[in-house]
Amino acid sequence: xxxxxxxxxxxxxxxxxxxxxxxxxxxxxxxxxxxxxxxxxxxxxxxxxxxxxxxxxxxxxxxxxxxxxxxxxxxxxxxxxxxxxxxxxxxxxxxxxxxxxxxxxxxxxxxxxxxxxxxxxxxxxxxxxxxxxxxxxxxxxxxxxxxxxxxxxxxxxxxxxxxxxxxxxxxxxxxxxxxxxxxxxxxxxxxxxxxxxxxxxxxxxxxxxxxxxxxxxxxxxxxxxxxxxxxxxxxxxxxxxxxxxxxxxxxxxxxxxxxxxxxxxxxxxxxxxxxxxxx
Amino acid sequence: xxxxxxxxxxxxxxxxxxxxxxxxxxxxxxxxxxxxxxxxxxxxxxxxxxxxxxxxxxxxxxxxxxxxxxxxxxxxxxxxxxxxxxxxxxxxxxxxxxxxxxxxxxxxxxxxxxxxxxxxxxxxxxxxxxxxxxxxxxxxxxxxxxxxxxxxxxxxxxxxxxxxxxxxxxxxxxxxxxxxxxxxxxxxxxxxxxxxxxxxxxxxxxxxxxxxxxxxxxxxxxxxxxxxxxxxxxxxxxxxxxxxxxxxxxxxxxxxxxxxxxxxxxxxxxxxxxxxxxxxxxxxxxxxxxxxxxxxxxxxxxxxxxxxxxx
Numbered sequence: 201x202x203x204x205x206x207x208x209x210x211x212x213x214x215x216x217x218x219x220x221x222x223x224x225x226x227x228x229x230x231x232x233x234x235x236x237x238x239x240x241x242x243x244x245x246x247x248x249x250x251x252x253x254x255x256x257x258x259x260x261x262x263x264x265x266x267x268x269x270x271x272x273x274x275x276x277x278x279x280x281x282x283x284x285x286x287x288x289x290x291x292x293x294x295x296x297x298x299x300x301x302x303x304x305x306x307x308x309x310x311x312x313x314x315x316x317x318x319x320x321x322x323x324x325x326x327x328x329x330x331x332x333x334x335x336x337x338x339x340x341x342x343x344x345x346x347x348x349x350x351x352x353x354x355x356x357x358x359x360x361x362x363x364x365x366x367x368x369x370x371x372x373x374x375x376x377x378x379x380x381x382x383x384x385x386x387x388x389x390x391x392x393x394x395x396x397x398x399x400x401x402x403x404x405x406x407x408x409x410x411x412x413x414x415x416x417x418x419x420x421x422x423x424x425x426x427x428x429x430x431x432x433x434x435x436x437x438x439x440x441x442x443x444x445x446x447x448x449x450x451x452x453x454x455x456x457x458x459x460x461x462x463x464x465x466x467x468x469x470x471x472x473x474x475x476x477x478x479x
Numbered sequence: 480x481x482x483x484x485x486x487x488x489x490x491x492x493x494x495x496x497x498x499x500x501x502x503x504x505x506x507x508x509x510x511x512x513x514x515x516x517x518x519x520x521x522x523x524x525x526x527x528x529x530x531x532x533x534x535x536x537x538x539x540x541x542x543x544x545x546x547x548x549x550x551x552x553x554x555x556x557x558x559x560x561x562x563x564x565x566x567x568x569x570x571x572x573x574x575x576x577x578x579x580x581x582x583x584x585x586x587x588x589x590x591x592x593x594x595x596x597x598x599x600x601x602x603x604x605x606x607x608x609x610x611x612x613x614x615x616x617x618x619x620x621x622x623x624x625x626x627x628x629x630x631x632x633x634x635x636x637x638x639x640x641x642x643x644x645x646x647x648x649x650x651x652x653x654x655x656x657x658x659x660x661x662x663x664x665x666x667x668x669x670x671x672x673x674x675x676x677x678x679x680x681x682x683x684x685x686x687x688x689x690x691x692x693x694x695x696x697x698x699x700x701x702x703x704x705x706x707x708x709x710x711x712x713x714x715x716x717x718x719x720x721x722x723x724x725x726x727x728x729x730x731x732x733x734x735x736x737x738x739x740x741x742x743x744x745x746x747x748x749x750x751x752x753x754x755x756x757x758x759x760x761x762x763x764x765x766x767x768x769x770x771x772x773x774x775x776x777x778x779x780x781x782x783x784x785x786x787x788x789x790x
Contacts, residue, residue: 208683208686209683211683211685212683212684212685212686215684215685215688215689216580216684216685218568218572219572219573219575219576219579219580220572220576220580221572222568222569222570222571222572222573222575222576223572223573223576223577223581223589223593225569226569226573226592226593226596226655226656226659227589227592227593229596229652230592230593230595230596230599233599233603233604233607236607236611237603237607240610285503285506286503288499288500288502288503288504289500289503289504289506289507291500292497292500292501292503292504293504295500296497296500296501297504302504302505302508303504305508306504306505306507306508308775308778309507309508309511310507311774311778312511312770312771312774312775312778313507313510313511315706315709315710315713315770315774316713316767316770316771316774317712317713317714317715317740317766317767317770318713318715319713319715319740319743319744319763319766320514320518320713320763320764320766320767320770321514322743323518323743323747323759323760323763324513324514324517324518324763326747327517327518327520327521327760328513328517331521347510350507350510351507354507378489378490378492378493379493379496379497380492380493380495380496380497381489381492383496384496401598404598405598408599408600408601408602408603409600410600410601410602410715410716411601411715411716411740411744414744414747414748415747415748418748435600435602438602438606439602439716439744442605442606442609442610442720443720450610453606454606457602457603457606460600460602460603461599461600461603464598464599464600465595465598465599468594468595468598469591469595472591472594
């Protein structure tokens with residue numbers, strides 16, 4: 201009987217140790233990757249990294265200023281398209297559709313779209329906006345990113361709007377305010393913190409996307425301010441440089457990797473802090 | 480009279496606002512339909528030329544314009560399945576650690592760390608895998624795998640650090656956060672009274688987890704796994720860097736292979752001929768259909784669980 205007891209205890213300890221090791225495994229990889237991105241990326245970061253254009257292969261120096269601008273430009277436009285659309289659709293799900301059939305279909309499709317392969321979105325936008333209009337463009341990249349952003353924003357907006365208690369809505373309605381005004385001035389105000397967090401996370405996520413940009417905004421070695429021209433981005437630059445043969449290119453790619461990772465992690469951490477402040 | 484006017488303008492405002500909201504909600508349905516239609520239209524040339532043969536042909540010859548999807552489909556499915564096999568036990572371990580074991584002060588930081596792992600862009604995983612992990616694997620891990628496990632055919636191949644197994648390993652690290660966070664949420668929904676009855680009859684922690692928590696949450700866990708599978712199937716950048724891009728089907732997992740997403744990423748901008756481009760888009764369509772089915776299934780399973788869980 202004692203032996204049976206010891207055996208059960210031993211199995212228990214073993215299983216719990218395995219579970220502890222799993223957590224350690226995850227954390228080790230997180231810090232390992234971050235450490236390498238930091239130590240290999242930092243040396244590439246200097247003033248010219250932010251201000252100069254890339255130099256031809258084999259020439260020292262240069263920077264990725266055009267790619268930084270391109271990433272900013274494409275992400276900002278994607279946000280301008282994806283966020284209002286997503287918030288309105290989320291508003292429909294939470295304020296009007298609720299349990300209707302349309303709402304549940306939209307929810308189902310949005311959830312699938314969240315995890316849909318981003319490269320297929322790139323192919324779709326290529327067929328829709330690049331091929332018919334005769335060339336890669338910043339706007340096509342922005343549309344691709346906004347499609348990836350849309351379902352994320354919809355679901356967060358809905359979740360956050362749902363957290364506003366119905367009694368608040370009813371109180372405002374009882375004062376005679378029309379439904380849309382209640383939504384805009386009362387419900388949105390109650391959910392603004394959560395929605396902002398969700399939007400920040402969505403922006404962070406798409407700013408690190410590469411696959412949908414490969415065949416939409418493509419790449420460019422020079423400055424580009426036109427929305428209808430191919431545009432360099434940090435992520436596509438990483439892809440091209442990392443697979444290229446030159447040591448300087450790899451160095452630049454690590455610098456870009458550092459910049460984009462720092463940005464994404466920073467935004468993610470900030471939004472976590474905001475969420476925690478609320479709870 | 481004035482009151483009446485105001486009432487009227489309220490009505491118009493309401494109708495307008497609801498209309499706009501409805502429009503954008505419907506846009507999701509339209510978008511989904513449009514993706515299918517556009518991909519189908521663009522791959523029509525390839526569908527017409529190769530028919531069903533496309534699905535099981537192993538040809539990939541851009542010069543003579545003969546294409547088949549089997550190597551890419553094989554690589555996509557095999558790399559994702561291996562990733563799941565690696566990721567599942569670790570993800571469940573993390574979820575168990577976070578719900579049943581960790582002291583309160585540790586739950587927050589570790590949960591955040593795992594979520595940060597999910598937020599690292601996939602291109603960073605790819606680059607890190609290529610420059611850091613691949614040399615390590617080829618030097619210290621793969622030669623030993625071949626020496627000691629090489630009697631099993633799947634553990635053979637060239638120890639280059641690049642191939643099916645390294646790609647699957649990186650994929651596993653990428654999907655661990657997804658599976659573990661869903662599993663954690665599902666574990667939390669187990670009614671405390673069930674676990675307490677377990678402890679009440681003298682069960683150890685592991686016995687409660689393995690005989691109460693896991694059976695109770697089974698369909699939810701399956702949903703989480705399928706969700707992870709859906710993610711892995713469509714993942715592009717990390718796989719592109721590590722899988723090696725070879726259109727040969729090899730049973731040896733250390734050999735280079737390819738996947739649908741890697742083929743698209745590598746070859747799409749080089750495809751000049753119509754039939755080449757059309758075949759690539761058909762690959763994209765196949766990937767989209769596979770992930771649509773897999774993710775839809777995951778969603779139904781997870782939903783069904785949370786429904787019965789609340790009852």
